[in-house]
Amino acid sequence: MPVISCAECGDELPAAAGRGRPRRYCSRRCQARAYRRRRDDGSSRRLPSALRGSGSSGRLSAALPGDDESLVALAIGLADELGPAALSVRLLADRAGLPVHLVYQRIGNRADLLRDMAERVLDANVPASGSHEPRDRLGELARAEWSLYRRHPWLLTVLATDRPPVGPAVLATVDRVVAALVEAGFDPADAYRGYLVLSGYVQGMALLIDPEPAATSARAWRAATRRRLEHTGRLERRPWLAEATRGDPGTELDAWFEFGLDRLLEGLLTR
Incomplete structure (x- = not known):
């Protein structure tokens, strides 16, 4: 039979x-x-035997061109280039030269992909601590998180939420801050609260990062805004606003970040 x-x-x-x-x-x-x-690419053909999973789950075998790691790396590059809103499984499949359904089977849905991207970036950028002093270590950790948002602005949309991914690399970033605060004298509950304060500051400042620094739209908006403020006299009555609009946030943002970080750590660690 x-x-x-x-x-x-x-x-x-x-x-x-x-x-x-x-x-x-x-x-x-x-x-x-x-x-x-069939909906995604019009294909009704059965998967070739070399690409079928060994069990009923239908997971792909290693014969698929481009493994999970390379797909995640490609997705990171696309998000860095185009921004998180443009990233989709369909776009990833197109850039990888693979059918959409195969990529779905490899990396899951878009939320799964973003989680894996965040894990990959965090795991590859573990900050090396050069100090044993809690305050210095906290500064190092905050600057490391800040630099990741500078290099990968899309990472903020993944982590700055009330439902962040909780993979090993994400949890390890919390562990390092909590450990430094415990060493500074905080109990574990207050150390976690301190982590929220510090990370909340870093992520809040990261909202000012322009995801497309080369684009002319942001620069044009700043120039037009300054001209409008000058025309209405609002700059003349507000010296702080005149100073704030004179420079380019893209080049001054790091100085603003350091200004706030120094004072935040000073207040946080004053018992």
């Missing part, structure tokens, strides 16, 4: 019981995956 296989994953189908239309899929999951694939 011939063996009948699932039209999606290739697993053997159970023997048909009674009459009716022959089964094509081993599970609703495979049926749904086939529907999504």
